Amino acid sequence: SAVISQKPSRDICQRGTSLTIQCQVDSQVTMMFWYRQQPGQSLTLIATANQGSEATYESGFVIDKFPISRPNLTFSTLTVSNMSPEDSSIYLCSVLAGGPSNEQFFGPGTRLTVL
Amino acid sequence: AQKVTQAQTEISVVEKEDVTLDCVYETRDTTYYLFWYKQPPSGELVFLIRRNSFDEQNEISGRYSWNFQKSTSSFNFTITASQVVDSAVYFCALSETEWAGTGANNLFFGTGTRLTVIP
Numbered sequence: 001s002a003v004i005s006q007k008p009s010r011d012i013c014q015r016g017t018s019l020t021i022q023c024q025v026d027s028q029v030t031m032m033f034w035y036r037q038q039p040g041q042s043l044t045l046i047a048t049a050n051q052g053s054e055a056t057y058e059s060g061f062v063i064d065k066f067p068i069s070r071p072n073l074t075f076s077t078l079t080v081s082n083m084s085p086e087d088s089s090i091y092l093c094s095v096l097a098g099g100p101s102n103e104q105f106f107g108p109g110t111r112l113t114v115l
Numbered sequence: 116a117q118k119v120t121q122a123q124t125e126i127s128v129v130e131k132e133d134v135t136l137d138c139v140y141e142t143r144d145t146t147y148y149l150f151w152y153k154q155p156p157s158g159e160l161v162f163l164i165r166r167n168s169f170d171e172q173n174e175i176s177g178r179y180s181w182n183f184q185k186s187t188s189s190f191n192f193t194i195t196a197s198q199v200v201d202s203a204v205y206f207c208a209l210s211e212t213e214w215a216g217t218g219a220n221n222l223f224f225g226t227g228t229r230l231t232v233i234p
Contacts, residue, residue, distance in 0.1 A: 042206065042224040043160075058221070090158065094222075104150070104222060106160035 002027055002097045004107035012113045013083055020079045021110045023093030028073035031096035034066070037109070038089045046091075049076040083114045117142045119209050121225035128197050129233050136192045136228045138207030144168075149183065149190045150208040150222065160206070166190065197232045204229045 003026040013019050023032065032049040046066055047055040055068035070076045080087050093107040118141040128134045140149065151163040164174065166183055174181045178198075182191045194201055208222040 042226045043208075043222070044224075045221050048221075092160065103162050103165060105162060106152075108159045111158070 001103070002029060002095050002105045004093055004095060004105060006091075006093055006107040006110050008110055009108065010111040010113075012115060014115055015084055017083055018079055018081045019083065019112060020077050021091055021093075021112075023076045023078070023107055025074045025095050029095040029097065030073070032070060032076045033094040033096075034068060034076070034078045035092040035094055035106070036089045037092060043092065046078070049078075080112065083112075085114045088112055088114045117144075117147075117209055117211055117223045119207050119223055119225035121205075121207055121228050123228045124226070125229045125231070127231045127233060130199060131196050133193060133195045134197050134230065136194075136205050136207075136230065138190045138192065138225060140188050140190065140207070140209045142209060142211055144211040146211075148210040150210070151181065151190075151192050152206045152208065153203045154206065154227070155203040163192075194230075197230075199232050199234050202230060202232045 005024045007022045011019055034046040034049060035043045036046050037043045045058050046061045047057040047068055049055050049068050049070040051070045051073055057063060065081055067079045068076065076093065078091060090109040090111050092109045095105055097103050097105060120139045121137065123137055126134060147168045149166045153161040153163055164181055171183050171185055178195045180193045190207060204227045206227045207225040210222050
């Protein structure tokens with residue numbers, strides 16, 4: 001299994017500012033992902049964080065708004081830029097654990113409120 | 116295109132009752148993977164099960180059981196003798212990508228079913 005931590009766990013931010021969320025995994029993983037869960041909604045994949053190259057973004061998400069870094073196999077950051085109240089969500093880091101189980105684990109999430 | 120439907124938005128049961136959460140999926144791939152996750156009030160997502168499309172055997176884990184029926188594209192989840200700690204939102208998810216560790220892997224989530232177990 002993989003143990004995932006995220007910082008901050010929650011934050012309240014002003015419109016127009018940016019927030020960087022950190023994701024740390026206790027073991028090296030190949031695949032890391034960032035998801036968004038808007039209030040009362042399901043989860044939507046933002047992007048796949050690729051180590052050593054640019055992230056792969058899903059439709060509706062762009063690098064300028066959600067820049068992602070993945071400097072190594074245990075760490076990634078997601079920045080929510082120029083925030084608006086519509087960005088208020090839970091942001092979750094997720095990793096794919098290798099081996100026969102191939103489970104996908106999720107971090108505890110970062111609850112973001114934009115005023 | 117892929118789609119996961121959880122038609123039950125909210126379910127309430129009395130403790131010790133059995134409850135089944137429905138999940139219906141759509142995919143054009145012959146190889147795919149189905150998942151169930153639990154999201155308790157604390158917010159973290161807890162992995163429950165992963166099933167590939169070639170394995171239709173039902174699975175039982177303690178009070179949890181899963182019924183995979185390719186003929187009806189369903190992957191239902193049953194909790195027997197429900198407990199208050201089972202109260203959570205349960206998500207069904209689908210992945211069409213081979214878990215080879217290459218390329219993007221995307222979990223498509225259903226909208227979730229909120230289960231409330233009343234003591």
